[in-house]
Amino acid sequence: MRDGEVSPRELAEQAIARIEATNPTLNFLVTEAFDFTEPADGPFRGVPMLVKDLTETSGIRTTFSSRAFADYVPERDTATVRRMREAGFTILGKSNTPEFGITCVTESDLNGACRNPWDTSRTPGGSSGGAAAAVAAGALPLAHGSDGGGSIRIPASCCGVFGLKPSRGRVSPAPYVSGSLEMSQQAGLSVSVRDAAALLDVLAGYEPGDAHWAPPPERPFVEEVGRDPGRLRIAFTAEPPMPYDVDPTVAAVAREAADLLAELGHDVVEATPPWRDESLLWTFARIWQLTPALYPVADPALLMPINRAQHERAHETSSVDYARAGSALMLHARRVLAFWADVDVVLTPTLAKLPVPIGWIFEPDDPWEQFERGGWMTPFTPLVNVTGQPAASVPFGVVDGLPVGVQLIGPPAGEAMLFRLAAQIEEARPWAGLLPGAGLQ
Secondary structure, rough: OOOOOOOOOOOOOOOHHHHHHHHHHHOOOOEEOOOOOOOOOOOOOOOEEEEEOOOOOOEEEEOOOOOOHHOOOOOOOOOOHHHHHHHOEEEEEOOOHHHOOOOOOOOOOOOOOOOOEOOOOOOOOOOOOOHHHHHHHOOEEEEEEEOOOOHHHHHHHHHHEEEEEEOOOOOOOOOOOOOOOOOEEEEEOOOHHHHHHHHHHHHEEEEOOOOOOOOOOOOOHHHHHOOOOOOEEEEEEOOOOOOOOOOOHHHHHHHHHHHHHHHOHHHHHHOOOOOOOOHHHHHHHHHHHHHHHOOOOOOOHHHOOHHHHHHHHHHOOHHHHHHHHHHHHHHHHHHHHHHHHHOOOOEEEEOOOOOOOOOOOOOOOHHHHHHHHHHOOOOOOOOHHOOOEEEEEEEEEEOOOOOEEEEOOOOOOOOOHHHHHHHHHHHHOOOOOOOOOOOOO
């Protein structure tokens, strides 16, 4: 683009052709925006982009994957979409997500199931499953996502791509507020660490009225990629914060990553933060249940059972019980965060399971059993949203033909360290050539 060898329209047409070749099978795109305007002259001028369907885009249908918003077309952009447009991205549509991003698979009554390019009988994860599937399939080099309980890291692991959840306050939720604990952050899912870092440079920054904001980085995040991370103190654990079993084959991949980091010169020890809590999922649920309740839904009967149950329980929960749950989570977070006084990074499996079959989450009729199944799959990810730390899922292994990611959890505002370390792993164990869509890029 910069050298004039290709125009924004040519780039967009190439991406549209790849989307049309892969989306009928995978269902990662739920609303097309192929009739686009000339992009701005920014650092990503002409680069095609899909925006997650939880994030409002002016003039482009945004459904939140809910029948209650099937025809909703916003009149304004969120701050992150405005920043993407200013950076020159060509927005080609909205990527699939579960209703309100409530669970760890990308399936909804309105938009249907998104499928994993590695095995179409399996989930791409959620809630940024459409973004991850599009990138893994080779339709785009990177796509927008958000992460309130693991929703960037989960699909990154399921699809064999890179994804980093930024620190609390790094990316503004403007014009909205991401809950009192601001657990959700927006960023990218990408083939390369460098692209994710460059996108975060675009998205990050304070917006007037933000309740939380992270300290500005020393230098652009993209400049951290390729820098020597130094000799880091890394704790490896396969023991999750929630009391659920971890597939031994998944744990073995994380242990292999620990061995590689030791070979690369880091001080690696086996140690677990004081994070185990038998009731953590259900305390977290007291906050999570607000998600569907805060959307202006006129008729809750339009919601899927898992969201209807949370909507109802949120209205039944007293403000005192809600405040107690928030306080309990933050007290637990303080105890956990103290562990980083002695280490730089904690390495874990990203997930406890391989990508599960389509429909697995919804096999029980009881919506709270469906909710707990999400915990079975993702016991390592939600606590990091509570603590507000940055965390990345790095592709590392393939088990039974399915990708497995490892999670790197950094100290508060430690994204720079994670980008340096993830790029070091990427150089030592490249993953781009393993992706199903590697030949299409």
